[in-house]
Amino acid sequence: MSEKDFSQYAHPEKLVSTAWVAEHKDDDGVVLVESNEDVLLYETGHIPGAVKIDWHTELNDPVTRDFLDGEHFAEFAAAKGISRDSTVVFYGDKSNWWAAYALWVFTLFGHQDVRLMDGGRQKWTEEGREVSTERPSPARGEYPVVPRDDSTHRAFREDVQAHFGKPLVDVRSPLEYSGERTHMEGYEEEGALRGGHIPSAASVPWGKAAREDGTFRSREELEKIYREDAGLGEADEVIAYCRIGERSSHTWFVLQHLLGHENVRNYDGSWTEWGNAVRLPIAVGEEPGEAPRG
Amino acid sequence: MTTTTAARLPEPLAEIIEEFQAVPDQQKLELLLELSRELPEVPPRYQGSADSMEQVVECQTPLFLAFEYDDEARTAEIVFSAPPEAPTTRGFASILHQGLNGLSYEEILAVPDDVPARLGLSKAITPLRLRGMSAMLGRIKRNITAHVASLS
Numbered sequence: 001m002s003e004k005d006f007s008q009y010a011h012p013e014k015l016v017s018t019a020w021v022a023e024h025k026d027d028d029g030v031v032l033v034e035s036n037e038d039v040l041l042y043e044t045g046h047i048p049g050a051v052k053i054d055w056h057t058e059l060n061d062p063v064t065r066d067f068l069d070g071e072h073f074a075e076f077a078a079a080k081g082i083s084r085d086s087t088v089v090f091y092g093d094k095s096n097w098w099a100a101y102a103l104w105v106f107t108l109f110g111h112q113d114v115r116l117m118d119g120g121r122q123k124w125t126e127e128g129r130e131v132s133t134e135r136p137s138p139a140r141g142e143y144p145v146v147p148r149d150d151s152t153h154r155a156f157r158e159d160v161q162a163h164f165g166k167p168l169v170d171v172r173s174p175l176e177y178s179g180e181r182t183h184m185e186g187y188e189e190e191g192a193l194r195g196g197h198i199p200s201a202a203s204v205p206w207g208k209a210a211r212e213d214g215t216f217r218s219r220e221e222l223e224k225i226y227r228e229d230a231g232l233g234e235a236d237e238v239i240a241y242c243r244i245g246e247r248s249s250h251t252w253f254v255l256q257h258l259l260g261h262e263n264v265r266n267y268d269g270s271w272t273e274w275g276n277a278v279r280l281p282i283a284v285g286e287e288p289g290e291a292p293r294g
Numbered sequence: 295m296t297t298t299t300a301a302r303l304p305e306p307l308a309e310i311i312e313e314f315q316a317v318p319d320q321q322k323l324e325l326l327l328e329l330s331r332e333l334p335e336v337p338p339r340y341q342g343s344a345d346s347m348e349q350v351v352e353c354q355t356p357l358f359l360a361f362e363y364d365d366e367a368r369t370a371e372i373v374f375s376a377p378p379e380a381p382t383t384r385g386f387a388s389i390l391h392q393g394l395n396g397l398s399y400e401e402i403l404a405v406p407d408d409v410p411a412r413l414g415l416s417k418a419i420t421p422l423r424l425r426g427m428s429a430m431l432g433r434i435k436r437n438i439t440a441h442v443a444s445l446s
Contacts (some may be wrong), residue, residue, distance in 0.1 A: 038355065038379070038380050039418070039419055040323060040326060040330065040381035040385065041379065041380075041381055041382075043323070043324075043327050043381070044378075044381050056420040056423070057417075057418070057420065093379060121379075122379075
């Protein structure tokens, strides 16, 4: 099997192969981070030396619906053995969905050298590479307190309102998009008050960007999906969202780093906020619908 | 917990809940991991035929259920299928399997809906994830309710 050529992507340095990780995982300055949807998967075996990040319990503020602040992030990163100049390589289950989320949160703090391992956990294990159940105790990193930048890569609901007329991408499943499914019959506690999508948002389920083996599709395929089919122009400012902002981090990564859009933001409030908020318009059905006018 | 609600918990399930409540948070995850390893293999008659099982779509991982009813004894056997790369889901399934399998329709239907919350896992595992377990329990009870209704 030939290695995929990463130079086809806009920012090839943001992606590494399993072979690269196997070769460089013990290098000074390289920290491997496993971040999964399944909270116990790391414990069943991980790449030797990789530290675990639980995106639910570790990246979020325990009280406010927000991420850690600069001070807590510095403490958190240092405890994981991460310094400001570390090369942090993220990988995880489900085509790197949660790994992309963790990478995105590091990006909010301006951490420069963040990378994803193409294919994630699935590819590593399918290739029969070494795994370990030993939990590493990394030497403490040196991490300065840096303020979180919420304006460059993150969008709030007001930003989405101000963005109308420019491309929005909804990465949830088609049934969530059309509004047919806010919850399953009999499970009314689940989901948002209303079903549908943010008016004018194009529907591109996040999984379209990944192949069966969890690796990203080629640049050509991605351009067809996002530029031709969903109509995102090359220089467009884009906002992506899903239900709570995790699936859309994956799409953010694709648009920002693989396709090279310069201005992509992830709306992490996503449908759980928008679908429940007072005075915000929604659209139902398979069509994007009209963007509301100022 | 009041004695009335405790009395409605089947003993095997009550024991598992007590065990969870007795250990600190980090060990709760270890306990769940241990349980995930104890989930029995899917019997050969279901293997490769996920269509004959019911999918719990609320779980973020593929989880399938099948029911085998003994109407004379009024007991239900519950078969769970979850992939090895989903240990948390397997752990939840294993709790319900060890706690409910083979019990009577009435005993299972009387199980309170807040079992997931009683495990005291909410610090180690967020409510979002525990919902998958609530969904499993909800589907089990709904399936049995429908079966009981079809008998009369």
